[in-house]
Amino acid sequence: xxxxxxxKIKWGILPIAVFLLLWELVxxxxxxxxxFFFPSFSEVIRQFYRLVVSGILMENFLKSLIRVLIGFTAGxxxxxxxxxxxxxxxxxxxxFHPILSLLYPIPALGWLPILMLWLxxxxxxxxxxxxxxxxxxxxxxxxxxIRGVDKKLIKVAQTLGAGxxxxxxxxxxxxxxxxxxxxxxxxxxxxxxxxxxxxxxAIPTGIGALMMRAESLLRIDIIIxxxxxxxxxxxxxxxxxxxxxxKFTGKWQN
Amino acid sequence: xxxxxxxxxxxxxxRDVNLKVNDQEFLVFLGPIGSGKTTLLNIIAGLAEYEGxxxxxxHPVDLIPTSERxxxxxxxDLLLFPxxxxxxxxxxxxxxxGVSPALKNQRVKEMIAFLSLExxxxxxxRNLSGGEKQRVAxxxxxxISPEILLLDxxxxxxxxxxxxxxxxxxxxxxxxxxxxTIYVTHNLLExxxxxxxxAIIHRGVLQQVGSPEEIFFNPAGEVVSDFIGKPNILKCDxxxxxxxxxxxxxxxxxxxxxxxxxxxxxxxxISPKDIYVSVDEPPGPDLNRFRAIITDIITSGSLIKxxxxxxxxxxTSELPGDIFETLGLTVGMEVFLILKFKWIRVC
Numbered sequence: 001x002x003x004x005x006x007x008k009i010k011w012g013i014l015p016i017a018v019f020l021l022l023w024e025l026v027x028x029x030x031x032x033x034x035x036f037f038f039p040s041f042s043e044v045i046r047q048f049y050r051l052v053v054s055g056i057l058m059e060n061f062l063k064s065l066i067r068v069l070i071g072f073t074a075g076x077x078x079x080x081x082x083x084x085x086x087x088x089x090x091x092x093x094x095x096f097h098p099i100l101s102l103l104y105p106i107p108a109l110g111w112l113p114i115l116m117l118w119l120x121x122x123x124x125x126x127x128x129x130x131x132x133x134x135x136x137x138x139x140x141x142x143x144x145x146i147r148g149v150d151k152k153l154i155k156v157a158q159t160l161g162a163g164x165x166x167x168x169x170x171x172x173x174x175x176x177x178x179x180x181x182x183x184x185x186x187x188x189x190x191x192x193x194x195x196x197x198x199x200x201x202a203i204p205t206g207i208g209a210l211m212m213r214a215e216s217l218l219r220i221d222i223i224i225x226x227x228x229x230x231x232x233x234x235x236x237x238x239x240x241x242x243x244x245x246x247k248f249t250g251k252w253q254n
Numbered sequence: 255x256x257x258x259x260x261x262x263x264x265x266x267x268x269r270d271v272n273l274k275v276n277d278q279e280f281l282v283f284l285g286p287i288g289s290g291k292t293t294l295l296n297i298i299a300g301l302a303e304y305e306g307x308x309x310x311x312x313h314p315v316d317l318i319p320t321s322e323r324x325x326x327x328x329x330x331d332l333l334l335f336p337x338x339x340x341x342x343x344x345x346x347x348x349x350x351x352g353v354s355p356a357l358k359n360q361r362v363k364e365m366i367a368f369l370s371l372e373x374x375x376x377x378x379x380r381n382l383s384g385g386e387k388q389r390v391a392x393x394x395x396x397x398i399s400p401e402i403l404l405l406d407x408x409x410x411x412x413x414x415x416x417x418x419x420x421x422x423x424x425x426x427x428x429x430x431x432x433x434x435t436i437y438v439t440h441n442l443l444e445x446x447x448x449x450x451x452x453a454i455i456h457r458g459v460l461q462q463v464g465s466p467e468e469i470f471f472n473p474a475g476e477v478v479s480d481f482i483g484k485p486n487i488l489k490c491d492x493x494x495x496x497x498x499x500x501x502x503x504x505x506x507x508x509x510x511x512x513x514x515x516x517x518x519x520x521x522x523x524i525s526p527k528d529i530y531v532s533v534d535e536p537p538g539p540d541l542n543r544f545r546a547i548i549t550d551i552i553t554s555g556s557l558i559k560x561x562x563x564x565x566x567x568x569x570t571s572e573l574p575g576d577i578f579e580t581l582g583l584t585v586g587m588e589v590f591l592i593l594k595f596k597w598i599r600v601c
Contacts, residue, residue, distance in 0.1 A: 152331060152333050153333055153335065155301050155320075155327075155329070156327070156329060156333045157335075157346070158301070158320040158321050159299055159301070159320055159323075159325055159326070159327040160347035160350050160351075160394070161347055161351035163321055163350075170346070170350075171335060174337045175336070175337060177337075249337070251378055252336050252338075252379070252380060254336075254380055
């Protein structure tokens with residue numbers, strides 16, 4: 001059962017409320033020149049409502065969400081599987097670790113030009129970008145987690161009778177979970193950042209594309225609505241994995 | 255339970271070790287830190303590479319993987335699985351060895367009851383004290399019904415009282431289950447308290463194997479003698495049984511009272527550090543207190559060794575340099591000695 005700490009929530013929400021109030025006041029009291037470029041918070045909320053009612057926001061949001069979910073899930077599962085193989089098998093680790101070390105630092109958006117040429121502009125392109133964005137970090141964190149498991153615990157499990165498969169399933173993977181969750185948590189937020197950037201640059205649909213259209217029409221209120229959606233989604237995805245990590249490892253982790 | 259035999263074992267630390275541990279015996283590997291005791295234990299468990307042959311009950315096990323040897327290994331560090339509760343830690347071995355769920359549950363319950371872990375069963379290791387962790391680790395090892403028990407300095411991180419209690423527990427368990435056991439320690443007193451036989455290891459070489467008395471009264475060479483503290487050994491001419499487990503022995507013209515039950519005493523031994531030296535006559539009963547003459551003073555690092563003549567005996571006492579300076583001792587001086595009663599060994 002989730003227990004809410006109201007005192008903690010209150011102190012978390014208070015600065016946001018103060019910021020929104022100041023925002024509203026600054027615009028209403030005309031303290032900034034060029035009101036057009038600084039819509040008030042209430043105006044942004046009104047625009048949010050209009051976008052929701054018209055279905056434009058939901059349509060673009062769902063496109064982005066589906067791309068993120070498919071790309072992130074596939075990338076994470078692939079990263080996890082390859083990470084387990086590389087972390088657990090010394091030969092595979094020796095063979096592929098240099099390649100991983102070279103590819104891991106490349107930012108996901110760096111792959112965009114080459115993927116546009118290989119895959120063309122279509123639904124597969126953003127999914128491929130998110131796949132790459134999720135695959136390498138999850139792979140890296142899984143390998144690190146597995147190889148970081150205390151070798152003495154592995155010896156203990158062996159003396160107790162565990163073969164390699166059982167050892168992996170019952171000792172190594174559970175103890176690598178904190179590292180794996182770190183990778184998933186960071187990349188869940190990153191996937192949203194990357195999809196928005198990719199949609200802004202190369203894909204005509206989704207929240208990023210909506211922002212670009214709003215920019216061409218000088219609709220700052222719509223841009224702010226999109227940024228708020230992005231912030232909420234990044235935050236929600238990260239919190240979801242923090243929740244999962246606590247659920248699976250919170251009882252025993254120091 | 256099987257015997258253990260090491261034949262010509264060598265690796266990066268150990269050199270040509272040959273040793274037989276008898277069925278149901280409690281053998282202690284004794285030696286300084288870094289002497290190769292743990293490596294030998296790992297070799298027996300199949301966790302370290304080696305040349306030579308390891309036999310259990312007369313059968314070579316060199317090609318049998320660790321997971322298939324019936325060895326219970328209690329490691330020096332408190333290596334409980336952090337992600338499993340106490341109960342699941344104990345159940346790990348039986349599960350891994352394919353024991354049926356019903357039998358596994360029964361075994362876990364037995365171990366929990368045997369080591370009084372009922373109140374801890376659902377806790378995670380991070381919520382256990384050092385002593386509790388050791389009891390759980392012991393229960394986990396015993397749950398696999400091992401034929402051989404290997405204990406690598408399991409009590410070194412515990413306080414004196416807990417370690418003493420757990421030493422008794424380990425002895426009780428070894429006697430109850432009659433498991434062939436090897437216990438590693440660098441502590442001489444711990445070895446004496448636990449062992450049927452002691453194997454002294456130094457720089458990967460087995461120096462001597464024997465009962466604690468044999469080791470203490472007949473050290474095989476300078477290395478062993480050094481390790482056990484070069485005890486003073488006095489031959490007894492006569493002995494007389496006093497009441498309450500006390501015996502008065504006469505050694506070279508002096509009478510010494512020693513704690514002893516049983517047969518006649520041939521020799522007594524006392525470590526130089528267990529002979530207390532004073533320039534003034536110490537208060538208290540005139541028991542195991544003597545006048546002696548200093549015949550030589552030898553500096554050995556931060557310690558001072560005093561050669562003393564006591565009756566017809568020559569003794570060595572050892573004291574820290576600062577205390578020596580305070581006492582102002584010189585060669586030819588008469589001093590008072592107290593032989594620490596508790597630490598006089600007999601054979």
